[in-house]
Amino acid sequence: MHVLVLSTGNPLLENALLAAGHTVTVLQPAGTAAVPGTARHTIEHWDDLDALTALEPALPRADAIATIDEQAIVAAAHLRQLRALPGLSVAAAHAYTDKATMKTALAAAGLPVAQHRVVRHADEVATAADEFGWPVLVKPRAGLATLNTFVVRNPDHLKELVDAKAFDTRITDPTGRLTAGHALDSLHEARHGFLVEQFLDVDAEFFCDLYVHRGIVLLAVPGRYDAPLLQSVGDVSFDTALPPEHPEARDIADLATRAAAALGAQSGVVHCEILRDRTKGLFVGEAGARPGGGSITELASVMYAFDLPATLAALATDEVPDLDGTPRFPALTAVMVPAPAGTVAHVADRDAIEALPGVLDADIRLTVGQPAPAGIGTVTRAGRVLYVPDNLKTLDQEVANLRAALDIRVEPLTAA
Template sequence: METALLAAGHTVTLLTPASGPAHPPPGIRAVHTIGHWDDLDALTALEPSLPPVGAVATIDEQCIVAAAHLRQLRGLPGLRVDAAHRYTDKHAMKNALDAAGLPVAAHRLVHHADEIPAAAQALGWPVIVKPRAGAATWNTFVVRSEAHLKELVAAGAFDARVPDITGRFHAGHALDSLHEAADGFLVEAFLDLADEYFVDLYVHEGEVLLAAPGRYDQPLLRTVGSASYDTVLPPDHPEARAVTDLARRAAAALGAQTGAVHCEILRTTDGRLHVGEAAARPGGDCITELTGLMFGIDVPTALAALAVGERPALPTEPHYPALTAVMIAAPPGTVTRVATAETIAQRPGVMSATINLRPGEPVPATAGTVTGAGRILYHPHDHTRLDREVAELRAALDIQVTPAPAAAASEH
């Protein structure tokens, strides 16, 4: 987004973590640093030294509240702190959605694993535990019973920090263990899910300029550590209409003003829709890239325009019946064989391929739904046969891995 702002003729000042990148993008006039994004007192102390600006913008989940705080200190338009908290604190988010009459899973706020049985007694076993703030299903898992809870506690599940495989999250709380969270974590009623959808909204002063719906191949909690794919659907797709309407209502309840909103919508096995979560940013992984291809827009340019309060002209007619991002996954170990990106790119329907697997090198680490192994952007030939087409793509990758010693030992 900052590159697009520079290209549009704006002067850009960057605020990064103190241990952030040493070399900012070319064209950045000034770089200021902060130790931790949630240290609002430090931001308040830093604010007088920042240059005059006309807008404060971010598309990074961990910076949403910090950006809103600086806006309010400067009296600038945009998402306010109370709305920023609703988008980043799942406890506040679900309370606001429930108060607006929108369907959400019931939840309780707890501060230690010892409190989960009492919460589960009210909600019913099994339950889902998750952080108040986080991303990529980090530290989110199902607890099926009191016996299962004891196993998880003994295994250290509530004290485990998430490895920062991206190098981007050290200045926030997303990597914290559940027991490290001073404000507690959530125990949520378990929903028996059939499908999980997403909708990216591009909003100007409350008006939705573009709603880009899609679906995950299966609910996200089932994809942790495994292969998955995301598909962007046309707005008039039968599955997308009700999902998009609920996402619009969720954004309105949380405080959509100008910018991007990413909503996740859940469908239970009885056909009912629930709001899962929402974020004041575009979708992660390849969702934003797929949206740009689907509607023929330059997403960074659109985000840059919204960042400064402009109303971009966004087309709403899809260019494809569907577009899919196939996430590449491989078990831990050393890669011994894999197809090249050039080979995969020649297959019918493949628009681009990024393969970060190299023979003789270890498989890149994963964390939650974040994989470092790469992805394939794909135009399905027949959306009703998508599972089979993706399976054929995965077979063509021909990934072979020699297991890591620890993994190999655990199998015997």
């Protein structure tokens, strides 16, 4: 099969399709590296659908069009529509990537979501806050990794944020993968406005990745973040895949499944964020038509013993992947490696960490004498440790002990 893959620079899907024997053409932003073994076409911006329409006749015939990149979901759907190919529709692609459309569709389906309003300027935030009650949450309509997402506590705080240019500041991207989309734009740059949301008093945040074939959920992988994501931006964190018998796992998977059905059936992975309000229960936060970020897909594949690249390749070509659904561990945690800004002076040896009880694998991307790699939003780049918890009730302390064993020491950067 010939597959056209839209990619921002992570070649996971392209290499998986090549390994499965498929022919692959990649459409990617200009300036990103070519993937060996593939034909290559470039674009300047994913959201320039007129340019994509003009480019389409020059693209080779393909049997399928696929992506696992948030920024390229609408573009992939647009090209499918031009080619009359099966897969996620343009309407569903917008529902998965535009948070205003998403929340409207989820609410219409009877799912619990925070109230929201679309505004175009910080001057309009107070009116929405007067309706919902202070504080409120501000976020882009299209975004990822909590970029440009923050709480506005009251009118005085709003003024402080406006004076500090919080609504006019663009995000810096150390990965270089987001320049062909709008994720780096300031809130005031957003062509279609941004969201003001009802503030939820979140005491826990969960995720659930659904592996779906033609709208049928083959595997649901519920899990929990160590803290709500807005509380962990720029901080160390850990994610845990929960066992199916966990008290909230079934409810998490059920809400995620209902959300995916409301937004649009497809073959692929749907990533959902579920929030627990202290007094109001569970809410659907967001859902994406792509795998979870960070180590979530790795947690799923290790917990349930499946080949992640082969699974993504199968779903991209409308095949049914081999998913057993039997967990290998009572729970599984990905502990993100802390990386404060500065030059790395010391870090424990990988073999020493992997020799610790419960550790399955340590990926430590810190080199003594080199700067610690910068993250972006909730995305960390210094590595992770896969760990089987001894007891979920003592997991916080277990992770603290593991981080102490990493013994990371960083010398502050000095001005030139």
